[in-house]
Amino acid sequence: MGKKSNGWADILTKVQRVANPETRVTDVLVEVLENAIVHRQKTDGWRSTHVHPSNLWRGERWWYFYLTQVAEKGEENAHSLRRMQNGTKAHERIDKYLQDTELLKDVRVKVVAIEHYFKNETLNFSGRIDAVVEILGTLYNLEFKTAKSSVFKSVQKSGPSSDYLWQAAGYTYMNGYPTIFLYENKDTQEWYAMIVKSNDYVPKVEAKLKAIKEAVTTKQVPPLCDTGCNTCKFVQHCATVQRQPMEALSSDALSGH
Numbered sequence: 168m169g170k171k172s173n174g175w176a177d178i179l180t181k182v183q184r185v186a187n188p189e190t191r192v193t194d195v196l197v198e199v200l201e202n203a204i205v206h207r208q209k210t211d212g213w214r215s216t217h218v219h220p221s222n223l224w225r226g227e228r229w230w231y232f233y234l235t236q237v238a239e240k241g242e243e244n245a246h247s248l249r250r251m252q253n254g255t256k257a258h259e260r261i262d263k264y265l266q267d268t269e270l271l272k273d274v275r276v277k278v279v280a281i282e283h284y285f286k287n288e289t290l291n292f293s294g295r296i297d298a299v300v301e302i303l304g305t306l307y308n309l310e311f312k313t314a315k316s317s318v319f320k321s322v323q324k325s326g327p328s329s330d331y332l333w334q335a336a337g338y339t340y341m342n343g344y345p346t347i348f349l350y351e352n353k354d355t356q357e358w359y360a361m362i363v364k365s366n367d368y369v370p371k372v373e374a375k376l377k378a379i380k381e382a383v384t385t386k387q388v389p390p391l392c393d394t395g396c397n398t399c400k401f402v403q404h405c406a407t408v409q410r411q412p413m414e415a416l417s418s419d420a421l422s423g424h
C-alpha cells in the first residue's frame with residue numbers, strides 16, 4: 168500500500184536527499200531493515216486461530232473479526248513489531264533468571280515450568296504463561312511485565328489495568344493458580360511483584376469464551392464492544408457490518424467498500 172503524501176514536506180525531503188547523499192544512505196538502511204522485519208512477520212504468519220489471554224479483555228465483536236479474519240491485516244508495522252520483540256528479549260532474560268534459581272538450592276522457591284503452554288480446544292483458548300512457580304508450598308502463575316516509570320509507579324499505587332486483570336484471570340481459569348505479576352521498570356530496572364487481584368474476572372472468562380465461540384460457529388456478529396474502539400484495527404470494517412448473520416451481508420460490506 169502506498170504511503171500517504173505529506174505534500175511540501177515530502178518534496179523538501181526529496182530535495183534534501185538529492186543535496187545530501189549521506190541522508191539517502193541512512194534512509195535506505197532504515198527502509199530495508201524495516202522491510203526485513205515485516206517480511207519475517209509475514210513469513211512466520213501473523214494471526215492465531217485461538218483466543219489468547221493477552222487480548223482477552225477485548226470485546227466479543229473484536230474477537231469475532233479477529234478469528235474470522237474478515238478484515239485486512241493491520242499489524243504488519245515495523246515499529247510495533249520491534250516493540251513486541253523487545254518484550255520477547257526481556258522475557259528471555261527472566262527465563263534465564265528463573266533457570267538460575269535452581270543453582271541456589273533454596274527450597275522456598277521452585278520453578279515448576281517455564282513458558283508453560285496451555286490449550287483448551289473446547290473453548291478455543293490457548294496461551295503461554297511465563298512460568299509456573301511454587302513459593303512456600305503454593306503454586307502460582309508468574310507473568311513478567313515491563314513498564315515505563317510512570318506506569319510502574321501507577322501499578323505500585325493502584326494495581327494493573329483491567330486488560331491485565333483479564334489476562335491473569337485467563338491463566339487462573341485454566342489451572343486454578345493465582346497469578347503473580349513481576350514488573351520491571353524499563354527506566355531504572357527496579358522490580359515490583361504483586362499477586363493480582365483478578366477474582367472478579369475469573370468467573371467471566373468462561374462466559375466470554377463461550378460467547379465468542381458461539382458467535383464464530385453461528386456466524387452471528389456480536390454487539391458492539393464496550394471497550395477498546397480507540398485502538399481497534401477493525402474499526403473501519405466494524406462500521407460497515409450490521410449485527411446479522413454473515414451470509415446476509417453483501418459482498419461489498421464484507422470487503423469494506
Ligand code: SF4
Binds near residue numbers: 228396402
Ligand atoms: S470498533 Fe469497537 S465495537 Fe467494533 S470491533 Fe473494534 S472494539 Fe469492537
